């Protein structure tokens with residue numbers, strides 16, 4: 001893990017500011033002589049900069065994007081808890097779920113006093129890092145779900161820097177459905193009596209419930225019935241599906257923080273590539289010149305394929321592919337091999 005620190009005032013889109021920011025990031029491979037082999041990956045809500053770990057089929061030694069060929073960068077998003085500036089502080093020593101203390105002058109936690117951020121703020125932080133790394137062109141910018149939100153924004157903001165795009169399970173605006181899901185998740189966090197305590201443990205029960213709500217939208221009816229149906233017809237309690245959902249909530253609490261989750265769902269709600277650009281999403285898409293691969297997952301109930309098809313219809317130079325996966329929205333991470341095959345094929349077509 002590397003850390004980039006910018007000591008300049010970072011003015012936020014919604015009106016607040018941060019006195020400086022820290023960005024935690026991973027790189028894999030080497031920049032080639034003419035700096036033309038950069039692949040930048042934007043991660044989704046609860047992932048982190050170690051993309052080779054969470055997207056192994058797609059990025060890494062055995063993936064479509066290999067460090068032998070590309071200089072791969074992935075940065076932890078602003079507002080998260082994996083080392084970048086966020087509600088629980090930043091820098092080495094801050095634990096993933098915010099528990100721990102910053103070392104080496106790392107930033108202190110602001111908790112609920114942390115200002116509102118948007119997807120554009122995340123992108124502007126990535127741009128600072130891009131410049132710091134001496135990268136002039138990004139050959140391929142890619143992301144799924146909220147990672148795709150950042151990729152789209154970045155491709156609009158720096159049209160001359162981003163050469164190609166790969167977008168999966170994502171959309172040019174947050175849908176009313178997504179906003180409603182996030183509102184329900186924040187209600188769960190806010191209902192926790194420890195919420196807003198000035199502690200990294202605040203809101204953990206609420207976070208568990210919020211993740212449980214999220215899982216219902218990251219999966220779907222089919223996979224739940226297929227994997228979690230009880231065979232014991234005599235049961236009256238202790239069902240597998242209930243235990244699965246509870247376990248998923250508990251697992252997230254061990255690696256994520258309620259303040260960050262609350263803040264990042266707000267940032268997702270703000271996603272709209274037409275904002276301050278005339279409001280016309282289709283016109284903004286038509287103005288994007290990058291060669292773009294778009295993948296939708298047929299069973300995705302959070303960002304349904306209709307959203308990706310809509311993007312493909314308006315982006316001037318795109319290839320659109322639907323993949324079948326039982327996993328729904330999270331198929332964008334689980335189906336690494338299928339995704340890698342389409343990505344390789346698209347990249348080799350030039």
Ligand SMILES: CC(=O)SCCNC(=O)CCNC(=O)[C@H](O)C(C)(C)COP(=O)(O)OP(=O)(O)OC[C@H]1O[C@@H](n2cnc3c(N)ncnc32)[C@H](O)[C@@H]1OP(=O)(O)O
Nearest residue numbers: 046047048053054228240241243244245247255330333334
């Ligand atoms: C630091 C890191 O961990 S790096 C990766 C961190 N995660 C991210 O980056 C975010 C993106 N990743 C994700 O959202 C997820 O990891 C995904 C989508 C890729 C895969 O989800 P998973 O939870 O691993 O898969 P799945 O839904 O099949 O659940 C499997 C887990 O549920 C458990 N489980 C399955 N059925 C049940 C049940 N009935 N009751 C209780 N537990 C159950 C399994 O034992 C397994 O546990 P484990 O994760 O401790 O091995």
Ligand SMILES: N[C@@H](CCO)C(=O)O
Nearest residue numbers: 044045046047145146
């Ligand atoms: N499972 C994903 C969902 C959001 O795309 C995550 O936790 O980041």
